[in-house]
Amino acid sequence: MIEPSESFGDMLTHVWHILPLALAFALPVALLGGAVLYRLRGRSLVTSLTVLMLIPVLATFAGVLGISGFMFTPALTTMLLVCLLVGVVTVPSAIILGRAIARRSVWEREARERERAAEAARRDLVAWISHDLRSPLAGIRAMAEALADGIVSEPGEVADYAQRISGETTRLSGMVGDLFELSRITAGALRLTLSAVPLQEVISETLAVQTPVARQKKVKLRADADIWPVVAGSDPELARIVSNLVSNAIRHTPPDGTVAVHVGIDGDNALLAVEDGCGGIPLEEIGRVFEVAFRGTQARTPDRTSTTGGGLGLAIAKGLVEAHRGRIQVHNHGPGCRFEVRLPLAAR
Incomplete structure (x- = not known):
């Protein structure tokens, strides 16, 4: 009954003897790993997790070497192989986990930014x-x-x-x-019934409605086409797009100015361009043109001579163009700006 007790006591004595030595070798590695981790704080999440996984493995490796006196016995070799195997398993795991967490973090951050932007736009x-x-x-x-x-x-x-x-x-x-x-x-509740729509008919009808408004403001209104394409779209929504763009151009063009509508084909798309004489859009505002209720001015009192809405026309036009799987852009051009709409051509 005494021998096991003495054997256990000897083991405790041995452990307390080698513990400071193991700590002396492992602690510097851990501190060095912490310093490296601090220096890499601005790097990617994958790099940080990989270093974080390697720190305990390398610290264990250094501690085992230290207590063995660097004498490569079979037991030490086995322990080092185990540490190596742990490193081989943990490093790829850290890379995979880091990429997954980074993707999720980016997605959540973008989702929060979109939510904040949507909430601000609603307000x-x-x-x-x-x-x-x-x-x-x-x-x-x-x-x-x-x-x-x-x-x-x-x-x-x-x-x-x-x-x-x-x-x-x-x-x-x-x-x-x-x-x-x-x-x-x-809300995603817009459902379009697509058919082959001649763009010439849509533009002709829209310009016929807008001509009296342009005449009242003394703005010239003209249209020309390299070719009149047929697009895959919904007639009422296409008319709304053209009407919103033309009425916006007339509203911002001074008297004796010109609003021009150009039509053509650009690759697999029909190109509709509306040019006005607004004097151009400041570069810091051109990216906000299609925002809801943006008018390019802090004054909110509408023009009494027109039937303008609340600054929603261009936002609606953009939504309808995208519902047709098209694209809408704006850039400064000549004496004003040019809105370009590209819509898919109808299948022959």
């Missing part, structure tokens, strides 16, 4: 549209009260007030329609 939209809706409603209310109280009684003035109320009502209806269309696009 801006609510604030801007609320202002734009209040303005015509206040005007309609004031004019209706003036008519009801008899402040305005002359037939000519009554007719003028009635015409202005009708104009404000039309603009309100346009805003509500734009909001509904935008909600369909952003």
Whole structure:
């Protein structure tokens, strides 16, 4: 009964004897690994995890060598092979795990940024549209009260007030329609019935509607084509795209300016370009042109001479173009800017 006790005591004594030696060899390796890890803090997550996996393996390796006195006995060789095997297994695992975590981190960060941007856009939209809706409603209310109280009684003035109320009502209806269309696009509820649509018919009908508006503002409106292509699209949505782009161009072109519509073919796509005379878009704002409710100005009071909405026209046009699997771009060109829409050609 005494011998096992003495054997266990000898073992404890031996452990306490070699523990400081193992610590003396393993601790510097661990500290060095920590320093390397600190220096690599700006590197990729894969590199950091690989170093983190190697630190305990190398520290164990150094501790085993230290307590063995660097005498390569069979037991030491076995221990070193085990450490090597652990390193062979852990390093690839660290690389695979690091890449997976890095991809997930990037995805989560991008998702958070998209969510924040969407939330900011929603807040801006609510604030801007609320202002734009209040303005015509206040005007309609004031004019209706003036008519009801008899402040305005002359037939000519009554007719003028009635015409202005009708104009404000039309603009309100346009805003509500734009909001509904935008909600369909952003919610993914827009379903297009595609067919072969001659682009010439769409542009001709749209320009016929926009010509009186352009004439009232003294803006020249013209269209030309290298060839009139047939696109795969939905007629009402294509008309909405052209109408939004042309009305936007007319609105920002000064009197005696020109709005030109060019049509052609670019590879496998039909090319529709709308050029205006707005004077160009500042480079710091050109990337925001298709944002919801962006007008390029801090003034939110709409133009009383037009039936513009809440700055949703270009955002709707972009959504409808993308729903057709097309692309829309804008860049400064000549005296103004040029909006280019590329839509897939219809199959022959």
